[in-house]
Amino acid sequence: MSLLDVSDLSVRYEPKSHRPLDAVQHVSFSIEAGEFVGLIGESGSGKTTLGTALLRLLQRPGRISAGSITFDGTDITHLHEDELRDLRWRDISTVFQSSMNALNPVTRVEAQFRDVIEQHSRLRGEAVTTRIRELFDMVIIDHRFISAYPHELSGGMRQRVNLALALALEPKFVLLDEPTTGLDVVVQHSILENVRRLQAEQGFAVLFISHDIGTVLDLSDRILVMYAGRIVEEQPAAALLRDPLHPYSKGLLGSYGDPRAETVRITYVPGRPPDLSLEIRGCSFAPRCPERIARCTEVDPPLLPMAAGRAACHVAQLQRDEGGAGEHGEPKRTFDGPQFVKTAEESTQALRGDVVLTVDHVSKVFTRRRGLTVQHTEAVTDASFVLRKGEVTALVGQSGSGKSTLARMITGVDSPTTGRIVFHGPNGDQEVAGFRGRSLRDYRSNVQMVFQDPYSSINPAKRLGYVLARPLANYHGLKGDALRDRVEELLETVALTPADRFVNRYGYELSGGQRQRVVIAKALAVEPDIIVADEPISSLDVSIRAEILELLGGLVQTKDVGILYITHDLLSARMLADEVIVLNNGRIVEQGQTLAVIRSPQDAYTRTLIEAIPNPF
Amino acid sequence: MRYFARKFGFFVATLWAVVTLNFLIPRLQPGDPAEIMVKKLAGKDAQLDPAQVRAMRAMLGAPDGSLVQQYGTYLGELVRGNFGLSYSYYPFKVTEVIGQAFWWTVILVTVTQALSFVVGVVLGAYAAWRRNSRFDSVVTLGSTFLGTLQPFWIALLLLYVFGYSLGWFPTSGGYEESTPGLNFPFVQEAVSHSFLPALALLIVTPIGWILGMRNTMIMNLGEDYIRLAKAKGLPDRVVALKYAARNALLPSVTGFALALGGVLGGAILVEQAFDYPGLGRLMGEAVENKDYPLLQTLMLLTTVGVLVANLVADLLYGVLDPRARRAQS
Numbered sequence: 001m002s003l004l005d006v007s008d009l010s011v012r013y014e015p016k017s018h019r020p021l022d023a024v025q026h027v028s029f030s031i032e033a034g035e036f037v038g039l040i041g042e043s044g045s046g047k048t049t050l051g052t053a054l055l056r057l058l059q060r061p062g063r064i065s066a067g068s069i070t071f072d073g074t075d076i077t078h079l080h081e082d083e084l085r086d087l088r089w090r091d092i093s094t095v096f097q098s099s100m101n102a103l104n105p106v107t108r109v110e111a112q113f114r115d116v117i118e119q120h121s122r123l124r125g126e127a128v129t130t131r132i133r134e135l136f137d138m139v140i141i142d143h144r145f146i147s148a149y150p151h152e153l154s155g156g157m158r159q160r161v162n163l164a165l166a167l168a169l170e171p172k173f174v175l176l177d178e179p180t181t182g183l184d185v186v187v188q189h190s191i192l193e194n195v196r197r198l199q200a201e202q203g204f205a206v207l208f209i210s211h212d213i214g215t216v217l218d219l220s221d222r223i224l225v226m227y228a229g230r231i232v233e234e235q236p237a238a239a240l241l242r243d244p245l246h247p248y249s250k251g252l253l254g255s256y257g258d259p260r261a262e263t264v265r266i267t268y269v270p271g272r273p274p275d276l277s278l279e280i281r282g283c284s285f286a287p288r289c290p291e292r293i294a295r296c297t298e299v300d301p302p303l304l305p306m307a308a309g310r311a312a313c314h315v316a317q318l319q320r321d322e323g324g325a326g327e328h329g330e331p332k333r334t335f336d337g338p339q340f341v342k343t344a345e346e347s348t349q350a351l352r353g354d355v356v357l358t359v360d361h362v363s364k365v366f367t368r369r370r371g372l373t374v375q376h377t378e379a380v381t382d383a384s385f386v387l388r389k390g391e392v393t394a395l396v397g398q399s400g401s402g403k404s405t406l407a408r409m410i411t412g413v414d415s416p417t418t419g420r421i422v423f424h425g426p427n428g429d430q431e432v433a434g435f436r437g438r439s440l441r442d443y444r445s446n447v448q449m450v451f452q453d454p455y456s457s458i459n460p461a462k463r464l465g466y467v468l469a470r471p472l473a474n475y476h477g478l479k480g481d482a483l484r485d486r487v488e489e490l491l492e493t494v495a496l497t498p499a500d501r502f503v504n505r506y507g508y509e510l511s512g513g514q515r516q517r518v519v520i521a522k523a524l525a526v527e528p529d530i531i532v533a534d535e536p537i538s539s540l541d542v543s544i545r546a547e548i549l550e551l552l553g554g555l556v557q558t559k560d561v562g563i564l565y566i567t568h569d570l571l572s573a574r575m576l577a578d579e580v581i582v583l584n585n586g587r588i589v590e591q592g593q594t595l596a597v598i599r600s601p602q603d604a605y606t607r608t609l610i611e612a613i614p615n616p617f
Numbered sequence: 618m619r620y621f622a623r624k625f626g627f628f629v630a631t632l633w634a635v636v637t638l639n640f641l642i643p644r645l646q647p648g649d650p651a652e653i654m655v656k657k658l659a660g661k662d663a664q665l666d667p668a669q670v671r672a673m674r675a676m677l678g679a680p681d682g683s684l685v686q687q688y689g690t691y692l693g694e695l696v697r698g699n700f701g702l703s704y705s706y707y708p709f710k711v712t713e714v715i716g717q718a719f720w721w722t723v724i725l726v727t728v729t730q731a732l733s734f735v736v737g738v739v740l741g742a743y744a745a746w747r748r749n750s751r752f753d754s755v756v757t758l759g760s761t762f763l764g765t766l767q768p769f770w771i772a773l774l775l776l777y778v779f780g781y782s783l784g785w786f787p788t789s790g791g792y793e794e795s796t797p798g799l800n801f802p803f804v805q806e807a808v809s810h811s812f813l814p815a816l817a818l819l820i821v822t823p824i825g826w827i828l829g830m831r832n833t834m835i836m837n838l839g840e841d842y843i844r845l846a847k848a849k850g851l852p853d854r855v856v857a858l859k860y861a862a863r864n865a866l867l868p869s870v871t872g873f874a875l876a877l878g879g880v881l882g883g884a885i886l887v888e889q890a891f892d893y894p895g896l897g898r899l900m901g902e903a904v905e906n907k908d909y910p911l912l913q914t915l916m917l918l919t920t921v922g923v924l925v926a927n928l929v930a931d932l933l934y935g936v937l938d939p940r941a942r943r944a945q946s
Binding site for chain 1: 749840841842844845846847848849850851852855859860863864867937938939940
């Protein structure tokens with residue numbers, strides 16, 4: 001008997017004002033004691049709903065509409081809350097999605113350990129304190145933080161505390177729901193290392209939910225792939241990597257490239273997941289699938305045992321049947337979708353472009369005055385580099401490394417304390433810090449920004465046509481037909497076609513990837529020389545990241561702009577950037593052609609960053 | 618500790634500003650109190666004799682000299698606790714006149730406000746915890762309806778129903794024949810006289826707290842730390858009180874102090890409806906009679922009251938929310 005047995009589980013949301021929606025559909029799987037299972041899928045695939053259902057924390061209008069969850073021999077599907085309470089945390093605990101907010105902000109960390117320990121164990125008083133100390137030792141946090149308030153801990157520390165909290169009562173099963181999303185790569189890496197070590201030592205079972213196939217492959221024994229509310233594939237990690245069965249798994253694997261390769265190729269899955277509130281005929285992945293056959297659009301493929309696991313795919317099944325390979329072709333390992341390719345050769349070419357902006361020995365000191373004391377913080381120290389037309393320069397570093405400060409100085413929002421930033425524009429060389437009023441406005445039409453969160457960068461009250469028309473009317477004085485033509489041209493540049501279908505829509509009606517395209521179109525509207533893109537893909541799903549990278553990559557070549565790509569993720573820097581600048585504590589520690597830096601990093605910090613990239617290959 | 622020192626510093630600075638404004642504002646109003654006094658004594662249509670007015674002014678100790686001199690005198694007297702004589706209750710001192718009305722209002726307002734706050738917060742929190750239940754619908758809809766009513770209108774209604782028609786409660790004043798002080802007949806009379814004014818305030822004032830608390834609490838219930846508290850298998854009572862309500866209470870605490878000031882405005886009308894011997898009625902009289910010293914002192918008293926309430930709320934907030942302490946210290 002398994003520790004956790006999920007059989008035919010469905011979760012239905014029945015909101016009053018919308019059609020009901022089956023977020024999880026007939027899901028069956030089991031987890032053995034001490035097993036580390038990964039659950040992967042893009043946003044909206046139902047993975048978090050599934051996790052919430054397992055914890056029996058679903059809230060109205062969501063409910064378990066069919067199937068059963070058996071934990072350690074007890075059916076907990078409809079177990080009364082009072083009986084469930086004894087099971088909670090003692091046997092089943094959790095760490096939530098980037099739980100910046102999972103700790104009660106008004107009570108000390110200690111109290112939040114103490115209440116749960118006293119609730120479920122016989123420990124009291126000093127014994128509890130001793131246990132909390134042990135737990136803090138386990139996740140390597142200084143004891144003095146036991147009596148701290150949550151806001152006094154850094155993001156990474158908070159997540160370690162959450163991990164310690166989850167292990168407080170030595171549970172048999174821990175659900176980790178995107179535990180490190182939103183944290184810096186290096187911190188992420190060290191927390192996951194910690195998880196793996198503790199899991200090996202203490203032998204609890206884990207269901208690890210993530211959208212990042214790299215980390216899932218890295219950590220898990222077995223992997224469940226979820227798409228549109230269903231499990232479409234289940235295989236041991238090594239088998240999934242070697243011989244993926246479902247085309248969607250292939251697509252996810254394809255979105256991951258090896259940063260050390262001469263030429264990085266990443267594929268992406270075009271299209272969007274289906275609307276689960278509508279009736280779906282046949283396989284839910286069929287519309288996006290390159291291996292689709294006639295049967296896929298008619299018959300819903302069942303999840304059948306196959307190769308080393310299970311999969312729900314007609315093609316995979318036929319190919320693996322006796323003699324099927326001859327009739328239906330050999331199983332493919334890759335996803336035959338659109339590709340984004342970055343070669344080292346391109347980078348070499350790009351580094352010969354015209355210099356458009358020079359950052360010359362720039363430092364920035366922030367002065368904070370509080371009463372009589374004055375505090376100086378040096379955010380950027382002696383930074384020098386250039387931006388070229390037709391080149392992508394990546395600025396890589398952790399949060400607090402000074403990358404955003406540099407971006408603010410380049411866009412003319414802040415001015416350097418010492419040093420100069422010179423723009424080599426149509427009016428000759430001009431110092432950015434010297435721009436005021438009208439000249440600053442003109443400069444801004446040459447330097448545009450793309451922000452991290454496409455959800456809040458578009459005015460939700462205006463149609464896209466208006467959103468894109470504003471900068472054109474402001475800077476180029478376009479009116480009437482000329483304006484409309486240019487708006488449509490922009491939408492087409494970012495592949496939102498046919499353009500007339502998008503002009504009258506609102507930002508919130510689009511998917512994340514489409515929104516980011518609109519934001520990029522908005523930046524392109526004024527034909528800038530430089531685009532500063534601050535983490536433009538980090539809030540997007542893996543399968544659409546490549547799409548945006550390709551768009552940016554294409555723009556550099558065709559529009560002759562320079563892109564400053566700001567990121568904490570060296571892997572995405574490798575995919576897009578020709579040159580990389582590594583920033584640590586406000587100082588440039590390493591700088592050079594991306595491939596060269598990744599292959600032979602000179603600085604210790606760069607090496608840490610590279611080691612933090614999950615490497616399942 | 619610095620958080621508390623800063624808050625206290627702000628308090629002192631605001632107090633000074635209040636005292637100064639309190640000096641200036643009545644002097645910007647048109648009309649001469651001495652003239653009004655003479656008119657009052659001699660009859661409305663009597664001819665004003667300048668000598669009489671001068672005499673009256675001297676008798677009242679009415680302000681003369683430049684504004685700066687007046688300000689100096691004013692501050693000096695203030696420090697000594699000398700607020701002058703009331704014009705309308707001449708020859709009583711302002712402090713005596715206010716002293717008589719003070720406790721009537723303070724007890725009425727503090728008791729009703731504290732009660733409203735507690736009732737409002739508890740009902741609001743419970744409605745949020747049992748969201749979409751019948752209890753929640755009744756409380757929310759009921760509050761929205763009652764919230765549109767004004768306390769003085771309710772006061773008139775109560776007065777009519779329970780005072781005149783049913784005759785259950787006295788309709789005016791604070792007590793009948795007993796001697797004011799701590800004796801049973803007086804306390805009994807005072808309570809029965811205060812009951813309707815208190816009720817008039819109590820029907821409306823909790824509504825803001827109910828709706829405010831319910832909304833913040835519902836927002837907080839969606840937070841991760843509430844889900845985590847549930848996942849921890851803590852009893853509902855603990856999740857609701859220590860996690861949800863404890864956090865949802867924070868905005869209400871600041872609101873409470875701010876509301877105390879506004880409440881006095883509502884109390885003035887209610888007091889007048891019941892002819893209740895409190896500060897509200899006194900203030901109305903002071904305005905009618907251009908009783909500068911009384912008016913000034915009353916204004917000062919109320920603003921200082923609001924300031925103190927704010928200081929207490931700030932300090933309390935510092936205790937309740939650890940983030941506020943760090944952010945500003």
